[in-house]
Structure formats: C-alpha cells, structure tokens
Amino acid sequence: MLTINQIREQSPFVIERLKIKNFDATEIVQHVLDLDRRRREMQAESDSIQAELNTLSREIGAMMKEGRRDEADAARQGIGTRKEKQKQLADTLEAVSAEMQAELVRLPNLPHALVPPGKSAEDNMIIRSGGVIPDLYAGALPHWDLIKKYDIIDFDLGIKITGAGFPVYKGKGAKLQRSLINFFLDEGEKAGYREVEPPIVVNEDSGFGTGQLPDKEGQMYHVGIDNLYMIPTAEVPITNIYRDVILDAAVLPVRNMGYTPCFRREAGSWGAHVRGLNRLHQFDKVEIVQIAHPGNSYESLEEMVSHVENLLVKLELPYRIVRLCGGDMSFTSAMTYDFEVWSAAQQRWLEVSSTSNFEAFQANRLKCRFREKGAKQTTLCHTLNGSALALPRIVAALLENNQTPEGITIPAALVPYTGFGMIS
C-alpha cells in the first residue's frame, strides 16, 4: 500500500498518477486525509490523558511507599472518569486507524512515469523482440494433441486423481519438466541469485504482506482447518522472508530465487484460450526476487529483464517483451514487463513471465526496511520479482515450435539436462 506520508504530502500527484491505471482515487484520498487528520487529533488528546494518568499512578505509588494512605485514596478519586474517557478515545482512535488502513489498502500502486496509458493489452508497449518465428510443416499440431501423440502429459489422469487443470507429466514429459527447472535454477545461480526452497503454504500475514490478501483471496486454495493458503507464486514466501526486517543498506540488492509448484484456483477465468497447458491450477515456476535500494531498483528491474530474456534466447524461442500499460498492470505494480513467446500452432503469443518493480508498495505492507550505514532512520526497500520462468507455456511453445514429422527437438541448451535431444 501507499504510505500515508506520500498521500499527505502529494495527494494531487497521487490522484493524477492513478488515472494512468484508470483509477479515480479522488474520493478515497480525500477520505484518507480526513481520517488521518482525525486520527492525529485523537492521538494527541489520548496521549495527553494517558500522560496524566501515568503521572497520577506514579504519585500514588510514591504515597503508598511513604505510607500516606489517605492521600493516595484521595488521588485515586479523579482517575475513574479520566480512564473512561481515555478508553473511549483509544477505542475510537483504533476504529479510525483501522478505517484509514482499510481505505489505504484500496489504493493501487502508482505507475512509474514511463508506464503508457491505456485500457487493455492492446495498449501495451512492445519493447523488443527476438528469435525466429518458425514455419511449421502442414499437419503440425497444437500442443494438446502433441502431448497425447507422444504420451508425455496426461490431463485425463489428472482429472481422475484431482480434477481439471492438474496434469500428470509422464516419461520424457516429466523429465523435461525437471530439466527446465534445473536449467532455470542453474542460470539464476550464475546470475547471482541465492536458491531457497520455501514452504508452499503460507499464513495470513504472508498473504497480506505481498498483497494477495485480502483482495485476491478467492484466487488461492485455502487450507481451512489450519487457515493456511497454498501459494499462487513463490513470490509470496520468498518476499515474505523479508517481512519485518531491517536490512543494512550495504547488502542491497538482495537476490533470491526458488522453484515451487504454484496453485491458482482461476475461478471464472476459463474460456476458449485456455486449452491444454495455457492455464492450469497447478504448475511449476522458478521465481526470482530482489530487494533493492530505492535509488537502484530500476537497475535491478533491467537486470532481471535481461536475465529472463537470456533464458528465452538460450531456449531458442521467439519472444517479445512488452511494457504493460496502466490498464493492464496489476494492483501492486509500479512497472511491469511481460515476456511472451510465440506459440506456432496456436498462432498467438503466450505470457511466460511477468517481471515487476513494486517499489515501496509491498515493502510498506511487509515493513521491509533498510538503514544506511551510520544513519538512525530506516527507509522502505523496493521489492521486485519475476518469473524465470513459468513452465507450462514454455513447454507448450517448445512442443509446438520444435515439432517435426520425426518428433520434437529439444533445444541444445537443455539437452545436457534431458539427456535426450528428441521426443518421438
């Protein structure tokens, strides 16, 4: 969420910027400012009554010690009404603060100045593209047919075991998964990321910290009996490592990555374009996360973008990088690059990575701060993350783009991992 300070100090700017996200913040900002003013007034009053009470208590303590019982009893007289008033004030103060918090949480992050305006994916800005779009032979198949032809991914089995959207990877299909994961992790390690293996179920605090709760509650699988959530992305546990942490400025940027399965309910989002591997309830992903100094966070973003791009180059996939327009960006992001690969049989671009700078938006919720050497003040870090990469659509594109009448060829970079160069 945005900080109250920023809203207090530059509310017209906040309102103006959010228009890029097609969000009219006028009312919320006004309401927040109003609540903030009331909150501060009440706290001043509450604090001063509390100060009086504290003094009185101390005096009574001294009297008791000296055995002046009568005086102590007398001093006790005025306390009841003050306590009552203080209690009332404190309760209202808490209610006002909670309301302010609830309002603050409704405001999306401010988009960066370079974010183009726009309503939908149509308005995204293509930054660059690479790779060669293949010419498929006549009779080339979409991946949902290829996986059956070569018996490497089985949706029906998944339906039997769990339900739709939980495929079973078999044989070379399973090996391909494992190879991609290892390849991504190895490349990440070369790029300076520390590998972590986090829990894949998280508590409410973590869900709130990265912004999945409360807004996107319905997107996560909830383990009701223990009130835990299955992660929709490794971003949640990996970023939450830094919840309630004060870092030394010298350690920034911190680079972590992890492979996890990801779980998404995708309620209500099924349609014509989500056949096969295009959208699943469970999928594998390697995620990279950086905690950066606010002064350098866009360098971190660029670094992450080149890392992801490098992966696509090594996989020899035709890709393009787009900077999302305001209307297509997520609630929490200040700047997002999407990576799309060309799916030759489907004749469309598939999103395989979304790499974002959240600036201080998540950090404010997480209370992830840093301190300059020798400084007394703490400052919010910037947090960033990106998929590097999400597997299913990569697999879809690899299968479709690399199909030949003899079988599916494996890109050279992967062969050391798979141990085979062809699925046939």
Add this chain to the structure above:
RNA sequence: GGAGAAAUGGCAGAGUGGUCGAUUGCGGCGGUCUUGAAAACCGUUGUCCGGGCGACUGGACCGGGGGUUCGAAUCCCUCUUUCUCCGCCA
C-alpha cells in the same frame, strides 16, 4: 496426539505488582591511549505513532490478543511458538 517447562532489547541473561524501555555481560558504534593494531578505559547503542523549524518532547511496545489494578515484563484467561519426556511417523 498426551504430560511438563518456557518465550525479555542484535545475542546471552537478570528482573514475580510501583519511578523499568527494563540490571549485567557480549557484540556494534564513537572516543582516549598507540607508529599501527590489540588490550585497557570512557561514552553511546531498539522499534513504532504523535507534537515541534529545531534543541527537544508526549505516547505505545518485555511472543500475539484480552482481563484484573490507581499502577503489569511481573497476576489471570486465551492463542501461537520453542524445548523435554511419551506415543505415532517420511
């Protein structure tokens, strides 16, 4: 799952109703001394929310939440977590 013990500042560890944001040690930072370093000595050292241009100042925080009391780190309730023993188990 059953029984018991515990949770205090970066760490270790005092504190069982009163001036305690908290003794002390270690660590960190600054200084004295030294050619330099070590040792020794002196000082300093948490976070958050308010007020003030500022010096400074009010409030909160001893695992979380609630309660008793004029007053709670200390007493009571509850939740969470950790440790020990037993049971079960990859």
